[in-house]
Amino acid sequence: MTHQNEPRVSRHYVLAAGGTGGHLIPAFALAAELHARGHHVALITDERGATIPGKPDYLTAHVLPAGRLQGKNPIAWIKGLRAIWAGRAMALRLFDSFAPACVIGFGGYPALPALLASTSAGIPAVIHEQNAVLGRVNRFLAGRVQAIATACPEVDRLDEKYADKVALVGNPVREEVLELRDQPFPAFGEDGLLRVLVTGGSQGARVLSEVVPDGLAMLPTALRTRLQVIQQCRPEDIDAVRERYRGHDIPADLATYFENMAERLADAHLFIGRAGASTIAELTAVGRPAILIPLPIATDDHQAANTREMVAAGGARSIRQEKFTAVELAKQIQAIAKSPEALANAAHAAWNCGRPHAATDLADLVEGFGQAPLMDVIRVGHGTEVSFKEQTA
Structure with a gap:
């Protein structure tokens, strides 16, 4: 978080989201907040995500392959892995030119290649979970990222061993709401x-x-x-x-x-x-x-x-x-x-139950990478504790 008398440093951030409005809406809200703070923001998404209404004009969208790993069909898994690997390679090339300070994923398979690329390149990564159950992709990435931002105080399938990097920020909503x-x-x-x-x-x-x-x-x-x-x-x-x-x-x-x-x-x-x-x-x-x-x-x-x-x-x-x-x-x-x-x-x-500071708190969280240590208040979302509930599949 930038102190009041500190000049802001313009940085580059990459948001990875796609598939549905549920993933894109909070990404757009974070993009607006980071842009207002003078940062440059890019979006990595899939073909469906690129058509979701509400994307700010200044947010450049990069469409990457994003395979899914579901079911028991080995051929489908091979195709999914190939698409994920191809998307990861494309994301690494983007990172070479864009040089992001942090990559923020909003869940769903379209976010996976970008987050795998960030961890491979040594770029700090944050995942944001909108639901009260940690999604499959976010569960896979939880051990690889530097911070896990949550929308709810109680999150199922979030292992307690990640407690030190969890921040309750809420789920950003549209400004008009x-x-x-x-x-x-x-x-x-x-x-x-x-x-x-x-x-x-x-x-x-x-x-x-x-x-x-x-x-x-x-x-x-x-x-x-x-x-x-x-x-x-x-x-x-x-x-x-x-x-x-x-x-x-x-x-x-x-x-x-x-x-x-x-x-x-x-x-x-x-x-x-x-x-x-x-x-x-x-x-x-x-x-x-x-x-x-x-x-x-x-x-x-x-x-x-x-x-x-x-x-x-x-x-x-x-x-x-x-x-x-x-x-x-x-x-x-x-x-x-x-x-x-x-x-x-x-x-x-x-x-x-509302968390109106979700966009600013999430921006503070990601903006903190490469700057002064985060204030403790961000870790608990304005004083609200996060609880963990590990469940078996």
Whole structure:
């Protein structure tokens, strides 16, 4: 961390991320912070990652091969290893010209070649884990990197032997979302509208389309007649969902994609949806109570783990998908929104789980390499301890 009277030194940093917005969004947030500090930043990603919206213009993207090591097919493993090795060689050539002070990986197989190259070249490396379960690539790299930045205070599959290099920083969110943190929770009185935001990720979720309209219809009249729903649906589901809401006489604004998600979140009193890392980070940054339905096929069931902190704090209710019925949804909504005070308390509990300094803390962490020793506060993320939970596969 640079002291107040020390001049900043412009350095080069490489971010390695790809595949999904869950990996790219925090990478973009860190890039913005490092760029604002006068550093030069480059991105290593895969072909899919290069198309994710939100990349800053100043962030040059380098697309590298990134193989996957999954399944039991030996031919697939050989192809995956060849792609990883080719990506590593390309990353080493980039490092020769770019000379990064540090390489920061955000998980996923597209980050693997760059991190292998950094450790081979003796370049300091940091990995950032967005979920409450250390991902497979990050588990493989944990012993090779200089620091492990986490988004959650409790991280499964993170071995205690790495405790000395763990820093709880949070999960960086988009600036337009972070700007909502100091705005008050939308007014919600005994007679006002109850605005419900429903999303299922970039492609929507069919189970939400099937369950949410009927669950909202089962609410007591005092709540049901005040509903205003905004829901993201899959293109093939949207007409049927619209008919369901029309049959229940519930006003609903439906779309397959919302560009102004920050504005939608700002107006919402209650969120219903999946429990991806970026979703949790945004809900807690803004302070919005939620009914969370973890994706059951998520690797290592990490979405269920992601809900722990919000649920324990009282800011969310979690329903496993096999138990996600209209009756259960109506029950949980009544529990969290039984009164304006209860909903406001849940919103404040969610807000307390937020880590609004995630981008700056992560930037402090990586910027510390080659400078003065890091301040102790960075190791615990503004005073919050990190706990470890090793699990067997």
